[in-house]
Amino acid sequence: MPAAIEARDVRKRYPPDVQALDGIDLTVQAGTIFGVLGPNGAGKSTLTRVLCSLTVPDSGSVSVCGIDVLKHPVQVRRAIGLVGQKQGSDPNATGRENLVIHGEFHGITGRVLRSRVDEQLERVGLSDAADRLVRTYSGGMARRLDIAMGLLNRPQMLFLDEPTTGLDPEARAVMWRDIEQLANDQRMTIWLTTHYMEEADSLAAELAIVDRGRIVAQGSPDQLKREVSGDTLHVELAEPQEERALAALARVGDLSDVEIRGRALRARAQDGGATLPAVLAALEAESVGVASVTVARPSLDDVYLRYAGHSFEQAELESEEVAA
Amino acid sequence: MTAVRQTWQVYLRNLRVLMRQPAFLLITLIQPVIWLLLFAALFKAVADIPGFHGTYLNFFTPGVVVMLALFSAGWSGMGFVEDIQSGVMGRQLASPVWRGALNAGAVAYSAFAVIIQALLIIALALILGADFKGGVIGVIVMILIGALLAAAVSSLSNAVGVLGRQRETVIGTVSFFQLPLTFLSTGMMQKSLLPHWIQEVAKFNPINWAVVGARAAAMQRTDWGVVGARVGLLVALVLVSAFLAQRAFARYQRSL
Numbered sequence: 001m002p003a004a005i006e007a008r009d010v011r012k013r014y015p016p017d018v019q020a021l022d023g024i025d026l027t028v029q030a031g032t033i034f035g036v037l038g039p040n041g042a043g044k045s046t047l048t049r050v051l052c053s054l055t056v057p058d059s060g061s062v063s064v065c066g067i068d069v070l071k072h073p074v075q076v077r078r079a080i081g082l083v084g085q086k087q088g089s090d091p092n093a094t095g096r097e098n099l100v101i102h103g104e105f106h107g108i109t110g111r112v113l114r115s116r117v118d119e120q121l122e123r124v125g126l127s128d129a130a131d132r133l134v135r136t137y138s139g140g141m142a143r144r145l146d147i148a149m150g151l152l153n154r155p156q157m158l159f160l161d162e163p164t165t166g167l168d169p170e171a172r173a174v175m176w177r178d179i180e181q182l183a184n185d186q187r188m189t190i191w192l193t194t195h196y197m198e199e200a201d202s203l204a205a206e207l208a209i210v211d212r213g214r215i216v217a218q219g220s221p222d223q224l225k226r227e228v229s230g231d232t233l234h235v236e237l238a239e240p241q242e243e244r245a246l247a248a249l250a251r252v253g254d255l256s257d258v259e260i261r262g263r264a265l266r267a268r269a270q271d272g273g274a275t276l277p278a279v280l281a282a283l284e285a286e287s288v289g290v291a292s293v294t295v296a297r298p299s300l301d302d303v304y305l306r307y308a309g310h311s312f313e314q315a316e317l318e319s320e321e322v323a324a
Numbered sequence: 325m326t327a328v329r330q331t332w333q334v335y336l337r338n339l340r341v342l343m344r345q346p347a348f349l350l351i352t353l354i355q356p357v358i359w360l361l362l363f364a365a366l367f368k369a370v371a372d373i374p375g376f377h378g379t380y381l382n383f384f385t386p387g388v389v390v391m392l393a394l395f396s397a398g399w400s401g402m403g404f405v406e407d408i409q410s411g412v413m414g415r416q417l418a419s420p421v422w423r424g425a426l427n428a429g430a431v432a433y434s435a436f437a438v439i440i441q442a443l444l445i446i447a448l449a450l451i452l453g454a455d456f457k458g459g460v461i462g463v464i465v466m467i468l469i470g471a472l473l474a475a476a477v478s479s480l481s482n483a484v485g486v487l488g489r490q491r492e493t494v495i496g497t498v499s500f501f502q503l504p505l506t507f508l509s510t511g512m513m514q515k516s517l518l519p520h521w522i523q524e525v526a527k528f529n530p531i532n533w534a535v536v537g538a539r540a541a542a543m544q545r546t547d548w549g550v551v552g553a554r555v556g557l558l559v560a561l562v563l564v565s566a567f568l569a570q571r572a573f574a575r576y577q578r579s580l
Contacts (some may be wrong), residue, residue: 055580077420084418086411094342103420104333107326149415247403 001168004030004157004189005051010060012046020046021057022213028191028206030157033183035221036193036203037300039315044193048161051191052082061216063157077284081150082159087142088149091135095126095145098134099152106153116296120148124178139258147178157189158182164199172199179203186291197300197312207300209307209317216307221300228298228306231272233279235265238289248286252278263291266311268302327422334429335436335468338403344438352399352469353441356392360384365514376514378543385449386538389442389510390531391471394505396441397434397474398498401485403428408489408576427482427569430498435471440559442467458542465551466542472558473534479565483572505531533557 012021020043024112028034040043049055051064053073057175062069065079088129089098097116103113120176121127134294143163150158160179164172180203182188200207201221209217209224209277217224233255237245240262249258256274258267269275272295283290303311342349364381364443365499371380407413446463447453450456484497506512509532510524515523526532537554540547 034344049580054414054418054577057576074420077418080418082415082418084411086414088411088415090337090407090412091410092344094335097337097340101337102415103374104330105419107414107420109329118458153419 002030002063005063005191006033006061006063007047007051007063010050010057012050012055012057016023017171019213021050021060024060024213026208026213026215026218028189032181032182032205033190033192033203035200035207036080036210037195037197037200037204037207037304038193038210039195039312042210042258042315043129044210045161046213047102047210048082048159048191048193048221052080052159053077054082056302070312078153079155080157080159081155083143083146083150085161085165087134087146088133089142089145092133092135094131094155095121095128095137095148098148102149103152108153116152116154120152123151124148125197138171138240139167142172143171143175144178145158150272155188157191159191161193162195163192163195164196195316197304200245201300209282211304211308217303218307224303225298225300227267228302229269230268230298232296232298232302233265233269233276233280234294234296235267235271235283236263236291236293237263237283238291239263241288244286245283245288248282249279252282256281257305259305259314261314268306272296325423327428330422330425330580331432334425335432338406338433339436342433346379349437349440350372352396352437352440353392354443355395355445356388356441357448357449359391360388360445360452363388364452365530370513372519375516379453379455381449381454382543384445384512385454386466386542387509387535388445388510389466390473390511390534390538391506392441392445393438393470393474393534394436394477394502394531395407397477397480398502399494400478401481401483401488401494402491404485405489405491405494408486413574414485414580418580419474423573424566424570427479427566427573430482431475431478431566431569435475438470438474439467442470453572456542458546462542462546465546465555466538467472467536467557469534469551469555472555473530476530476558476561476565479562479569483565483569486572486576489576498574505529508532509535510572511535530561530572 005026007024007026008088010021010024013019015281024047036044050057053069053076064076067075067079068298069076099111099117101114108116121130124147125324126141126144126148129137129141134145164175167175170227179190183190192203204221207219207221207224208215234311242260245260254269255267276295277291280290301312364384367380370376460474481494481498485494508529509521510526513530533554537551540550
């Protein structure tokens with residue numbers, strides 16, 4: 001069985017100086033939920049667009065479902081379904097009309113199309129709302145319509161580009177259940193990009209962490225967390241005293257990846273419990289007040305920090321600054 | 325076959341929006357109606373200028389039909405701006421749809437809308453007392469000339485829409501061309517009464533091709549030689565515009 005996705009040294013640059021993809025190498029096995037985790041601006045959407053034949057990379061090779069995306073983009077489009085980051089349906093048409101036109105675009109017509117449209121409406125629970133304008137749908141309903149459109153051509157592979165961004169927690173939970181069901185019932189390969197740690201953690205069987213146009217780590221969430229040995233210390237300072245706190249911690253052994261922003265200090269230690277007293281003593285000696293302390297087992301956040309060299313939260317903040 | 329089906333679907337999508345809000349068609353008609361009523365009254369005395377033939381209403385009606393084609397189809401590209409911003413465009417491009425259908429369907433709709441609008445304007449002109457010497461056939465040819473111009477303008481507007489991706493770009497471009505192209509034609513003033521340089525420029529102005537063709541078809545005993553030449557030019561323009569739109573769509577996709 002060929003891999004669902006093979007990408008070799010894929011690069012794409014947006015003029016003047018945004019290197020969106022900086023040498024992506026990737027193999028995705030068929031039949032799993034493959035999560036792609038990264039902060040905003042890491043290159044997830046660009047990579048998704050390249051795989052879906054929506055855009056052409058500057059260099060590199062890409063195949064999806066065994067088809068060369070650059071040589072046979074139309075075949076790839078037949079084999080996949082895409083649910084983009086933005087709502088992909090026409091708000092001034094009904095749910096059914098959106099599905100019909102999408103089916104026609106895939107060359108599905110007549111009775112086959114009508115029965116598939118009904119089947120998908122039923123599947124996503126929109127049968128009653130089928131003949132209402134999408135404009136009147138809730139965010140969750142519009143998203144479910146997007147999924148129905150993505151599945152209409154019975155794709156071998158479904159691409160979900162940040163499917164839960166902008167949904168309220170309830171709609172997000174429904175979406176998670178739907179995605180899991182798809183993977184279990186239909187044995188479909190699902191590509192899922194997200195910037196929610198917990199989403200990647202709970203849904204993805206296999207996970208790639210993307211940072212600045214590169215894949216910095218790949219494996220199952222558990223595997224990745226195991227590779228990050230040790231614990232994380234989270235210390236909340238009474239006042240933001242970054243320099244003195246850093247000076248204090250420099251004297252403590254068994255600490256790595258020390259990061260401080262405002263009052264939030266975080267560091268990694270092989271044995272968190274045993275290192276904690278030394279940390280507290282050092283801070284005390286520099287008369288840095290401590291408000292609270294927690295010791296945590298590794299999370300994907302730590303995995304990200306370890307491979308990307310900076311925290312996820314910080315990357316998100318920076319990307320917002322760039323956007324603003 | 326698939327190409328025709330897909331074009332038809334895009335056309336239907338546009339048509340459904342119109343059916344749900346027919347008022348929109350009337351809104352784009354307000355301007356031509358005002359032009360017809362106001363300018364026909366305002367310039368009535370133009371007919372008294374030595375060298376002007378016939379009534380101003382008869383002279384001006386083909387001009388209004390052509391102007392409405394230009395004005396109505398000019399906004400076609402707005403639909404693509406909305407589709408790009410809403411994500412519909414991305415979804416369409418990720419499907420194996422024949423790319424030409426996206427433009428062709430919108431162009432077909434623009435031409436259709438202009439045919440309906442032209443019929444309403446012609447009805448109004450009849451009420452006001454216009455005399456269509458070209459008969460029913462001549463009037464139909466005039467409407468088709470309007471539809472051809474609309475098709476060309478629609479393709480160009482769609483190209484501007486996908487390249488600019490902003491409403492402002494479409495609005496700016498359309499506003500920039502509308503009035504100058506109208507005034508550099510014989511739409512409002514007989515050729516012999518225009519300054520010489522405008523007469524020369526008008527030869528290269530598609531709006532003037534349409535005005536001359538429409539007038540020769542509907543307002544006199546149809547002069548098929550004049551009509552045929554202008555229709556030929558307009559058909560060529562429709563094809564060139566469609567080609568440019570196709571290039572614009574390809575360029576848009578590359579920029580993603």
